[in-house]
Amino acid sequence: MHGKEQKKTEIKDLGEFGLIERLTKGFTSKNPNTIKGVGDDAAVIDNGDHLTVVSTDLLIEGIHFDLMYTPLKHLGYKAVVVNLSDIYAMNAIPQQITVSIAVSSRFSVEAIEEIYAGIQAACDFYQVDLVGGDTSSSGKGLLLSVTAIGRGNLDWITYRSGASVGDILCITGDLGAAYIGLQILEREKQIFLSQPGVQPDLEEQSYIIGRQLKPEARRDMVALFHKTNLVPTSMIDVSDGLASDLIQICKQSGLGAYIEETGVPIHPQTQMMAIKFNMDPITCALSGGEDYELLFTISPKDLPRVRLMPDIYIMGEMVKEKEGINLHTKEGKMHPITAQGWLHFE
Ligand code: ADP
Ligand code: MG
Numbered sequence: 001m002h003g004k005e006q007k008k009t010e011i012k013d014l015g016e017f018g019l020i021e022r023l024t025k026g027f028t029s030k031n032p033n034t035i036k037g038v039g040d041d042a043a044v045i046d047n048g049d050h051l052t053v054v055s056t057d058l059l060i061e062g063i064h065f066d067l068m069y070t071p072l073k074h075l076g077y078k079a080v081v082v083n084l085s086d087i088y089a090m091n092a093i094p095q096q097i098t099v100s101i102a103v104s105s106r107f108s109v110e111a112i113e114e115i116y117a118g119i120q121a122a123c124d125f126y127q128v129d130l131v132g133g134d135t136s137s138s139g140k141g142l143l144l145s146v147t148a149i150g151r152g153n154l155d156w157i158t159y160r161s162g163a164s165v166g167d168i169l170c171i172t173g174d175l176g177a178a179y180i181g182l183q184i185l186e187r188e189k190q191i192f193l194s195q196p197g198v199q200p201d202l203e204e205q206s207y208i209i210g211r212q213l214k215p216e217a218r219r220d221m222v223a224l225f226h227k228t229n230l231v232p233t234s235m236i237d238v239s240d241g242l243a244s245d246l247i248q249i250c251k252q253s254g255l256g257a258y259i260e261e262t263g264v265p266i267h268p269q270t271q272m273m274a275i276k277f278n279m280d281p282i283t284c285a286l287s288g289g290e291d292y293e294l295l296f297t298i299s300p301k302d303l304p305r306v307r308l309m310p311d312i313y314i315m316g317e318m319v320k321e322k323e324g325i326n327l328h329t330k331e332g333k334m335h336p337i338t339a340q341g342w343l344h345f346e
Contacts, residue, residue, distance in 0.1 A: 042087055102136040169246075176267075
C-alpha cells in the first residue's frame with residue numbers, strides 16, 4: 001500500500017464509554033431547549049412549562065438475552081422495563097414508548113405476539129402508552145429496541161452530576177441478584193445441553209431468577225420522592241453494576257465516594273448462591289448489573305426522613321475527588337472501586 005496507512009483503533013481499546021464519547025464529542029446542541037444531551041440516563045428537553053425526558057435501549061439476541069431460557073413474554077416485558085428505569089432515574093414519569101423490532105423468518109407470528117403480550121403487560125403495569133415503532137426482517141436472530149418518553153419538571157429533575165461533598169449515598173432494594181440468577185440459568189442451560197430431559201428444580205432460587213428474567217423499575221420510589229417532596233441531589237439506575245454506576249455519579253459530579261460493605265443490601269438467596277458459585281457476594285453486587293435499582297445521593301439535611309423510608313439503604317458518602325472511590329470492607333480496609341462499562345466488544 002502506498003501513502004500513509006490509516007491507523008485502526010480496536011473498539012475494545014476504547015471501551016463502551018470511550019467509544020460513545022469519541023463518536024459524540026463533535027456534536028454541539030443547536031437548539032436551546034436541549035438541556036441535557038448525551039451522558040445521563042436520559043436526554044432532557046425543555047418544553048416551557050415542563051420537561052420531556054427521552055431514553056433508548058437496544059437488545060440483541062445472543063448478546064443481551066438467550067432464548068433458551070428467556071420466555072418471549074418476559075423478554076418483551078424486560079425490554080420495556082429497562083427503558084422506564086432510565087426515565088425514573090431522572091426522577092421523571094414515563095408516559096409513552098416506541099418499539100422497534102427486527103425478526104428472522106425463524107419466528108412465527110405467534111412468537112412475536114408473545115413478545116408483545118409482555119410489552120403490553122409492562123405498559124399496563126407502568127401506565128405507559130405504546131405510540132409507534134418500526135418493524136423489519138433480520139438476517140439472523142431477534143433485535144428489539146425501545147424508546148421511552150417521560151415527563152418531568154425543573155424542580156425535580158435529577159442528573160448524575162448534582163452530588164456535593166457530604167451528600168449521603170443511598171440505594172433501593174438489593175443488588176447482585178440478577179447476575180447470580182443469570183449464572184444459574186447459564187449453568188442449567190449447560191446441564192440441559194449435555195443431558196436433555198433433565199428438568200431443573202429452581203424453586204429455591206425463584207427470587208434471583210425472577211430478578212434476571214422479570215426485573216421491575218422503581219416507579220414506587222419515584223412516587224415516594226414526589227409524595228414526600230424529596231429531591232435527590234443526583235441519581236442513576238443500576239444497570240451496569242454498582243461499581244460502574246457509582247463511578248458515573250462520581251465522574252459527573254467531580255467527586256469521590258466511599259461505601260460501607262456492610263451497607264450494601266444483598267438478598268439472602270444471592271448470598272447463598274454466590275457462595276455456592278465460589279464468588280464473593282459483594283463482588284456480585286459491585287460488578288453484576290441489571291439490578292435496575294436506584295443509586296442516589298441526598299443532602300445530609302434529608303437523612304433523618306430518608307432513614308425511615310422503606311426499602312432505601314444508606315451505603316456511604318460523597319467525598320472530595322482526590323480521596324478516590326473506595327469500599328470500606330468488613331475487615332476495615334479501604335479497597336479502591338474500579339469498573340468498566342458492560343462491554344460486549346471482546
Ligand atoms: P444507560 O446505561 O443509562 O442506558 P448508557 O451507558 O447506555 O446509559 O449511555 C450513556 C449515554 O450515552 C446516554 O446519554 C446515551 O443516550 C448515550 N449514547 C449511547 N450510545 C450512543 C450513541 N451510539 N450515539 C449517541 N449517544 C449515545
Ligand atoms: Mg441508566
